[in-house]
Amino acid sequence: MSKILVVFSHLFFVSLMFTACSGGSSSNTEETTEATTEAAADTESTSAATTTEEYDPHRGEGKFTAENVTVKGLDAAMATKGKSISETKCFSCHKMSDERLVGPGWKGVTERRQPAWIMNFITNPDPMIDKDPEVQAQLEICLVRMPNQNLGDEEAREILEFMRQNDGAK
Numbered sequence: 001m002s003k004i005l006v007v008f009s010h011l012f013f014v015s016l017m018f019t020a021c022s023g024g025s026s027s028n029t030e031e032t033t034e035a036t037t038e039a040a041a042d043t044e045s046t047s048a049a050t051t052t053e054e055y056d057p058h059r060g061e062g063k064f065t066a067e068n069v070t071v072k073g074l075d076a077a078m079a080t081k082g083k084s085i086s087e088t089k090c091f092s093c094h095k096m097s098d099e100r101l102v103g104p105g106w107k108g109v110t111e112r113r114q115p116a117w118i119m120n121f122i123t124n125p126d127p128m129i130d131k132d133p134e135v136q137a138q139l140e141i142c143l144v145r146m147p148n149q150n151l152g153d154e155e156a157r158e159i160l161e162f163m164r165q166n167d168g169a170k
Helices: 002-021 030-054 076-089 115-123 125-131 133-142 153-166
Strands: none
Touching: 076 153, 115 125, 115 153, 125 133
16 A cells, blocks of 8 residues: 555656646647747747857846845845745755755855856746756756746845855855
């Protein structure tokens, strides 16, 4: 009985992951799908060269920069809120250690990445996955794209503060 429960729970978790990470299904006709695919390919081919060349691997892709994301001493209240958000949105794929679950572990992330990069990735993962060579290498290891959790700027900042706390910021 317990083996059956374990098998069903694993199947449930896997199906939940695919559902959570998918962008939804589409019931477009073949013609519409073909046109969309061609348009996307045209857009990618014309903009891929320029956007990849302009991509800043220290800042990432998004609205956050070193000028609008400043970190000083640890804000414990923000870190507490960040932990709460992470428990709901992040911990099904990430651990606080350096151990990989579905995605990479968070230990040391604030030492390896700039705050603006982290916040851009939290709020805007898709363009960064498409452009950042290190994220693409990580994707080859993890095999699952980070889904966009639709987090707001303040939530991203709180998660950043929680990550900093995890890495020993004071």
